[in-house]
Amino acid sequence: QVQLAQSGGGVVQPGGSLTLSCAASGFTFKNYAIHWVRQAPGKGLEWVAIISYDEAIKYYSDDVKGRFTISKDNSKNTVYLQMNSLRADDTGVYYCVRDWAPGGYDFLSWFDFWGQGTLVTVSS
Amino acid sequence: DVVMTQSPPSLAVTLGQPASISCTSSQSLVHTDGYTYVNWFHQRPGQSPRRLIYKVSKRDSGVPDRFSGSGSGTNFTLRITRVEAEDVGFYYCMQGSHWPPWTFGQGTRVEF
Numbered sequence: 001q002v003q004l005a006q007s008g009g010g011v012v013q014p015g016g017s018l019t020l021s022c023a024a025s026g027f028t029f030k031n032y033a034i035h036w037v038r039q040a041p042g043k044g045l046e047w048v049a050i051i052s053y054d055e056a057i058k059y060y061s062d063d064v065k066g067r068f069t070i071s072k073d074n075s076k077n078t079v080y081l082q083m084n085s086l087r088a089d090d091t092g093v094y095y096c097v098r099d100w101a102p103g104g105y106d107f108l109s110w111f112d113f114w115g116q117g118t119l120v121t122v123s124s
Numbered sequence: 125d126v127v128m129t130q131s132p133p134s135l136a137v138t139l140g141q142p143a144s145i146s147c148t149s150s151q152s153l154v155h156t157d158g159y160t161y162v163n164w165f166h167q168r169p170g171q172s173p174r175r176l177i178y179k180v181s182k183r184d185s186g187v188p189d190r191f192s193g194s195g196s197g198t199n200f201t202l203r204i205t206r207v208e209a210e211d212v213g214f215y216y217c218m219q220g221s222h223w224p225p226w227t228f229g230q231g232t233r234v235e236f
Contacts, residue, residue: 059224109220
């Protein structure tokens with residue numbers, strides 16, 4: 001069955017860095033795009049970033065552009081989110097989510113499978 | 125960016141009675157390929173969101189048929205024909221027609 005197993009959350013000081021991981025199983029990972037979506041405490045869902053199946057295409061929300069970097073290692077079936085210059089308002093649960101683009105880069109917005117989420121707390 | 129506006133923010137429901145949630149987009153969500161990419165998700169406290177509906181009205185495998193999605197253009201609705209206890213939680217609409225960014229509604233809390 002499709003699984004996205006997340007790791008790497010924790011507590012970090014403002015201005016610090018953290019890397020989240022999302023390990024996939026149960027499907028042909030190299031053919032799929034992956035999003036990161038976050039949820040601040042008690043708030044709604046916010047899209048953060050996406051990476052295409054081959055890493056050729058990466059998009060970021062305006063809020064994280066220049067601070068976060070998404071990457072994909074198809075040999076390890078894993079997606080990463082490197083987060084730098086973290087701020088208090090980056091605090092929340094981060095989810096990795098599957099998507100698909102049959103032609104390569106025209107994403108179908110599937111969001112069909114979600115990781116379990118990992119908590120990032122930015123606090124001094 | 126497309127703004128998704130959900131209503132109501134909170135919905136008190138009765139077991140066995142119908143319920144509906146609306147989602148309005150700031151622009152038409154018809155994609156250049158002719159499809160409309162609107163998803164609905166259900167999230168229980170402490171859990172990851174679960175997709176219920178995709179492409180406006182297609183129900184995911186394992187989703188009870190009491191859930192249905194409808195709409196077109198800028199107006200979309202999620203309906204529950206007969207609410208059950210397990211349906212409590214938060215519901216979110218999301219547009220995937222005009223990206224980036226992908227955008228979500230603010231959420232609707234469903235409770236008894």
